[in-house]
Amino acid sequence: MIINIDKDICTGCRECAEVCPVSAIEGEQGKPQEINYDKCVMCGQCVQKCKAYVSIVDHGAEAYDNKRAERNLPNSVLEPLFAAYNNCNLDKVKAALADKDTITMVQCAPAVRVGIAEDFGGELGTLAARKMAAALRRIGFNKIYDTNFNADLTIMEEGTELIKRVTEGGILPMFTSCCPAWVTFLERNYPEMKDHLSSCKSPQQMGAIFKTYGAELDNYDPAKIFTVSVMPCTCKEFECNREEMNSSGYQDVDVAITTRELAYLIKDMGIDFNSLPEEDYDQPLGMYTGAGTIFGVTGGVMEAAIRTGYELITGQPIPAVDVSAVRGSDAFRTATLKVGDIDLKVGIVAGLKNVIPVMEDLKAGKLDLHFIEVMTCPAGCVSGGGQPKLLLDSEKEAAYEARTKGTYAHDAELTIRKSHENPAIAKIYEDYLLTPNGKESHHMLHTHYCTGENNFKK
Template sequence: MESSTSMINIDGELCTGCRRCAEVCPVDAIKGEQSKPQKIDTEKCVMCGQCIQICNGYRSVYDNIPTSMSKEAFERGMLDDIDEPLFAAYNKGQVKKVKEILKNKDIFKIVQCAPAVRVAIGEDFGLPLGTLSFGKMAAALRRLGFDKVYDTNLGADLTIMEEGSELINRLMQGGVLPMFTSCCPAWVKYLEQTYPELLPNLSSCKSPNQMAGAIFKTYGADINKINPDKIYNVSVMPCTCKEFESEREEMHDSGYRDVDAVITTRELAQLIKDAGIDFTTICEEEFDTPLGMYSGAGTIFGSTGGVMEAALRTGYELYTKKPIPKIDLTMVRGKEGFRTAEVDLEDFKLKVGVVSGLKHVKELMESIKEGKCDIHFIEVMACPEGCISGGGQPKVIFDSDREEAYSNRKKGLYNHDANLTCRKSHENPEIKKLYNDFLGEPLGAKSNKLLHTKYKSS
């Protein structure tokens, strides 16, 4: 078995050389001849996992392959009793480690789930594409043995408070523009290794996942009266690059590793099946509070344009001190590609851009280098339609289903947003309490220490 990277791999015994993976790779990191096994250039790979999503070279029980299926599953970090196809492109996961941790009664086990997970997890249990399943997911996580079931959406609300304040500060103080979002670790890695000269344009904010991790091991430890030494924080993500992000040396500002393990949506489905939990019939439950309460703005982070829309809902009101006239900012929503919009802040026209899919970012980056870009704020997501199409999401086996799957997942998030009472990050009562009781103010000393970082060229 041939590995290309520690996290994203192509199994040479299963690869048919169809090169579909090479076609979707946004950084041209996959090399090989047609009809021969492909290899990943580890210097270029940003671990977005789109090769995993598109791969259709799989192992059949009838295939005469030297490596046993059990050995292949072991080397991939899969659970022993999971019966599912083994595809050539895969990520090496942490689900076995998490299963062992869940047996440890001496550890306080916290879990957080990204917004895109709740509109995809049901697909691995036969539910219709895009089914919103946050209540079933919360219940299943408790049955697995987690002591607290929290939500990355709270981290998304926190990100908006910090990132929105950072943008306004740059606009008013003459800071580096355009400012890029920093939620997507594959995008951050791409910028670090391809355009390091533009790193000053990147927001200093950590991702929602990492912000939440830092809060869980500081403020969360205090309110739960638990020694941070005893806390083990697991993140469930739609992304195959989040494990890499969690291992970065910068992500220890709580005094510990802020996020201890990351599993994908697919791996959570493995855990649930392994435990014999009937996901389709389980009764819905709520996330634990206070660190599981979120706004609709936090929810839409999972779709392309969602971070921008959430930021504009809050940024408009922070800047103008007035309610935003229209909360549904559909002009920043869309599909794969690059789009722009303009927002009237009364005395200022804010120009924003949204990039979905790293393949569409190069021309923009070159225009910024040449001083030809007049945009103020840009959201970039590595995956084609944002996190809902992430490398760690349930595989869409048939290409004919892909558009419906992505469309339904997005609809699930926006419907969830529309049905929530609180739809702006700065109006989330638990966010207000977090600042009042612990953080102080956005961009303050404690916020800067826990929620911000400095990215660097690789």
């Protein structure tokens, strides 16, 4: 199971149950809790919330060492171990790095770069994009790529798909498909609505290009490539193991680790993160725009899609690249944007609990929108279950705000802020994918969805 509650440690405070968006945590007050895996969407918000722990100081070295070993954590980990936790996949990563015949590629999600510095004493929301690239290079990865590039690719595909649905009479509203916990929730609870989801893979799974296009660029044997994704999300492990995620001819992404796990790995290898120089990601699959960056915050996918969609529809530059109408932290917010002759009606859902009324309105025929972004975690990926642990509830609002601010600041400082203007994106279509939503790109970058119990590995 990806998300677990250790009954030896759990005190039954039920704070985890309060934050679970799908009521998957069950049990009596004061007694160890259990996860109902038929409901769990593996978002990891319980992992962030949990306060019951075992530590060397309070419980002794033997008890602590036993729990650390049970969780497959590196011996260098000395921090308290909490009752709610997610799987650790560092053993798989280390094995691949140690194998001289394996080519290792790594991609990093946008939210990781405004979170990871916190695990090294940095201020909340510190941007550490290029320092993180340096750390990954010293860890020993052969190629340091970026999920932000994949996010730009997602916009090209998703934006084109939305335009086609709006202009040619497709199924509306179209929902974003970037968040695997949200996709899983819809598949299980509203399977009749699955055709409303964009068919685009998430940016992580757009990593299918690493074992195809990327392999061709460097003349690598794709059978020898092992791809790692660093994600703020605990559900990404589930997503990369879905049976259909193999359009590269192999498992598209071999393993997903969290921001916290990357920090563990950096510390375990004795790397002084704070003393690292700033370095670039490898090209061309490490080139990204501001639009790719803002995928990490709620409303970011919507804004990135609008920046490109506006220009694809009108043939004119968007009047303001900052689409402030879709920014914010409201549980559910809507906006109407003038895009040429189209009044584009959009909605943004922050927090999975808030999507249920939206889905019920859709079932009742009362939802008049074209495009809806849904993120399971309360402030988007910056508040993901795999981000650095926030020990005090009072820290959360400040952390989410700082990480969001850092994300928008990074967007603003980049020279290119629209996905379709990324020269590496133009090049991959010219040389390999040919056209957005075309035959080649649809095979590589799009997927299908499941219903019932099918394909729900945990």
